[in-house]
Amino acid sequence: MIKSLMKGFSALVLLLSMASIVNATPVDTYEFKSVDNQKRALSLAHSLRCPQCQNQNLIDSNSPVAQDLRLEVYQMVDEGKGDDEIVEFMTSRYGEFVLYKPRMEAKTYVLWLGPIALLLFGGVIGFFFIRKQRIADANNQELSSEEQQELDRLLKRDAK
């Protein structure tokens, strides 16, 4: 099993076109000590990336290293270790790469704060756009004849 996959891996990456290595779906029959443990372990393993594969998490990947790591996560959860501890275990061996949810730190500020900045930026643009309209509106209730013509031209070109 491990053999064929390891052998397959490099060859497949080179040769296959789409959807390279996903083939058989992994199913483990690990018995958790409790349902809560299972829930926590699965969600944790879902958020960790298999270091060898093409963008798959530990649950979805059938590669041997993913199997090992998955089992490691399950066992550590059953031993009562905390999420932070398990994440630390993984990153100290495989690096930040395995975290699908990057930590908040200097190099990820842009990533985490970017959406908020974008939202603010969009809000500012929208605000000014609307305000400009309203000021123009307040100053000048009616369109000037020139503007009315322009609007008509814009709206009516193909209506002839």
Next chain:
Amino acid sequence: MIPELGHFSLIIGLAFAMLLAIVPLVGVARKDQYLVRYAWPLSYGMFFFILFSVVALGYSFAVDDFSVAYVAHHSNSELPIFFKIAAVWGGHEGSLLFWVFSLAAWAAAVALFSKGLEEVFTARVLSILAMILIGFTLFMLLTSSPFARLFPIPMEGRDLNPMLQDVGLIFHPPMLYLGYVGFAVSFAFAIAALMSGRLDSAWARWSRPWTLAAWVFLTGGISLGSWWAYYELGWGGWWFWDPVENASFMPWLIGTALLHSVIVTEKRGAFRNWTVLLSIFAFSLSLLGTFIVRSGVLTSVHSFAADPSRGMFILLLLGLAVGGSLTLFAFRASEMRSPARFELKSKETMMLICNLLLTVACGTVLLGTLYPLLIDALGMGKISVGPPYFNAVFVPIVLVLFGFMGVGPVIRWKKSKAGEMKRQLIVPAVIAAVAGLAAPFLADGQFNIWVVFGIGMAVWVALMTFRAAYNIVKTKDGSIDLTRLGRSQLGMIIAHLGIAVSVVGATMVSNYSLEKSVRMGPGISHELAGYTFNYVETKNVVGPNYTAQQGQIEVYEGDDYVTLLRPDRRQYNVRTMDMTEAGIDWGLFRDLYVTMGDPISRTEYAVRINYKPYVRWIWFGSIFMMVGGFFAASDKRYRVKAKSAEKTAAKEADKLATA
């Protein structure tokens, strides 16, 4: 011989495209109507020769011509015939040919259905489409020809990747490409409008049905892909936030914004620069998607074999298209103050807010998708950005978006009447809030904030859409007149309901899925979500090009027999690959989904059982959206009146003289 003809035909198609890119524009510059009118025959010629080229490749697949490298790598004589044909777009080279073919088909369609438009304008659009086509055809001919021969000729083909041997391959890529490439038409319309300096309502009206058509295809392509991944990959997931999925989702988000912005431009003459920008970005993001899928800069489950030289070429095309169009935009964008005024409480404002939110959502996906690349390029190491990030930032943004989306169809253009809005909003808002709060307690009795907002917003959008429909059909004297409902309004209603349906599906399946991994063999039964799964036996099954062990699992609900599930473990002969094929019992309110894992003992297998509530709703919703988009695109207003077309033909000559 046939492959050479295909290759040759592609080159002729390229020659037509080159003429099409030059002749009509020269005609416009020289005010020579004769040259301008060459755009039509050239477009049809281009389409014909590229079509022939695709047919030639399909023929080579059908007759198992393994002397063609692309056929040898993606087919096998044992492959069923429909997969052989679908394999035309199953690999890099062939799918690129299909990309180019889609573009030629769109160009031919524009030529055919644009009789009522100004001739000069359409000619420009066709020239721009031809320029894009030249770029990609050159890319194909220079770096990745599907017609390259192989020597010595192999006796057998290496077979199509078993992952792709599925009906999904037959429909998903063509739909997706037609959608991707369709935005090239909106793009070409925007550029033609910039070139002529006439960003007006007519341009918006002409562009709108094409944008809708592209959007319908893209919606179809994405949801087919999601559905395919759901049943084929065996994980039961429907969206993975993989770079390649994001690559198709970003143009969809911007395309959706564009659909709405173009309405404001058409009806009110406002948002013109914004509509142009969105047209440019929708297509640019399609090109970016092509780059991501084919260059290998990001690791994905779905990407084609990576090759930096290909990436370089696409990046060059991307740079030319986007850089060129944005430069044109910077110089030619309308500086005229928007003459159309609107109040804070108006449809325009709602459209603006939804547009901004869609753009921000797209920006977020873009940021997350490219961030690992950014960090790597700066030499700061390797990081991953995955589903936990996207869910955390994307979901709140779209929830806010749904809030405004509900108001949009109900509120008036320009200025809402005082008090009228409040009266219309209050009842749906209360019902939505109650439904949202009740949902998690009905489901499993535990409070869940995401379910509250998901279901609440879905109900809100649905109710407000019904309210909008009521407003449209009700006449002044209070009776109902269905003829007041135009096709584009009907389309809007159906599509917005589709969003609500999809949101219910996504919320339920994300929060209430159950799964269990168990050891199963004859006589063993397990229970999940009130269903009993009873493993009867394992059968050996022989397919056309694979053999399989198939579990026979009976499902009971209480004492009632529900169904027999038959998950497969297939071994494909040629590529010696193992594949799992899930056994699924689908239902309106839940799917039962079973996959077979590795054998544990001689008779027992590891089996995963999934219970997926409401998962179908995600794709039902997309069908709604597609149908809605189709209705809107086929609105009478966009259809050309034959009479006026003749009349305008006479005027064209004068117009050209003044253009």
Next chain:
Amino acid sequence: MKKLVLFIPLVVVLGMGVFLYKGLFLNPQQLDSALEGKPIPAFQLEVLEKSGETVTNETLKGKVGLLNVWATWCPSCKYEHPFLMTLARKNILPIYGINYRDDRPLAIRELSREGNPYAINIYDHDGRLGLDLGVYGAPESFLIDHKGIIRYRYAGPIDSRVWKETLYPMVQQLQAEAAKDGAS
């Protein structure tokens, strides 16, 4: 002023293009090891050839060495093997093997047939050491300095080009450091 605003989209897109261009020359598959700069993880394992004898992380200290993860099920390791034999003959540095998730008799038979380039072979049957080293596939190689610190990780088979261009310059540097510290 208004004109300049219209150039913003162009500037943003061009900036992105630069990164995409740079991205073409990066390999997203190649990961840096999280262990570079850290000591070899503590372990106590049996020697491949003799089941009673144990090796620990202390055993590997004192000399600049190459730690090579291999297995009989790994085809790239077979490709790499002849080069490791040449390297061992040159006697530049000791090569320590980690026989990773393998079968002992198979591994011993393979070495007796193909030659044994390893000064010490650590038998990591359950892959525990591999896990601690952050190994995600064989072959992988680690350069360790005389203090037992991991200085570099190379994933994939070593051949003469990789050795000449990447590994050997580092080995020379590490050996110079070692000489300065008075070790051999």
